[in-house]
Amino acid sequence: MARAGEDARVKRRLLPLSALVAALSLGCGSLGQPDAPTVRTTPRPPPAAPDFPTDYVRWTQAPEPVQDERAGEQRRHYASPDARPDRGGWPTGTVLVKVHAPLDAPDVVTRVDVRRKTGEGDLGGWTYESFDPATRARIAADAEGCHLCHAAAPEDGTFTVFR
Numbered sequence: 798m799a800r801a802g803e804d805a806r807v808k809r810r811l812l813p814l815s816a817l818v819a820a821l822s823l824g825c826g827s828l829g830q831p832d833a834p835t836v837r838t839t840p841r842p843p844p845a846a847p848d849f850p851t852d853y854v855r856w857t858q859a860p861e862p863v864q865d866e867r868a869g870e871q872r873r874h875y876a877s878p879d880a881r882p883d884r885g886g887w888p889t890g891t892v893l894v895k896v897h898a899p900l901d902a903p904d905v906v907t908r909v910d911v912r913r914k915t916g917e918g919d920l921g922g923w924t925y926e927s928f929d930p931a932t933r934a935r936i937a938a939d940a941e942g943c944h945l946c947h948a949a950a951p952e953d954g955t956f957t958v959f960r
């Protein structure tokens with residue numbers, strides 16, 4: 798008998814909870830099937846890469862931006878201040894930049910591509926990277942794909958003439 802009494806007490810204690818659950822599901826009923834719970838997370842931007850070429854707009858700019866009608870973009874090219882091609886090669890430490898912008902909004906840079914001359918590695922002594930200009934974070938780049946195309950360029954893998 799003592800057990801039955803305990804059970805009854807447990808049930809009494811649970812009653813308000815089940816009433817609450819019933820009320821909640823009634824409320825949701827008017828909205829149809831309850832959706833999966835929404836998890837709110839504050840989007841955190843990816844961290845800025847320490848080697849984003851912050852100052853490139855003040856570097857030597859190639860005289861002619863490329864107007865690429867097919868891609869619908871303009872590309873501008875910059876060379877770091879100490880970068881001067883010498884006997885067909887660029888000195889170690891050279892940083893070259895290519896920025897992409899829509900043809901109809903050339904001030905809105907959408908992507909920053911960077912070649913750095915390290916004199917090391919399998920890609921002709923250059924590294925190839927891409928950055929998101931808004932967050933300055935590195936974005937995925939197929940460095941070997943970059944190199945395959947650049948390897949055909951006349952001056953140490955470089956297409957742009959900065960003079």
Ligand code: HEC
Binds near residue numbers: 872895910925926946
């Ligand atoms: C299909 C060929 C091709 C591929 C792939 C390519 N580029 Fe280029 N890149 C060019 C050409 C052509 C230019 C010069 C004119 C232009 O922008 O069209 C150039 C210019 C550059 C420049 C300016 C200096 C220079 O070498 O002329 C940089 C920096 C650069 N690219 C980085 C990259 C990076 C990083 C990647 C890969 C994410 C990449 N490129 C992929 C063709 C390519």
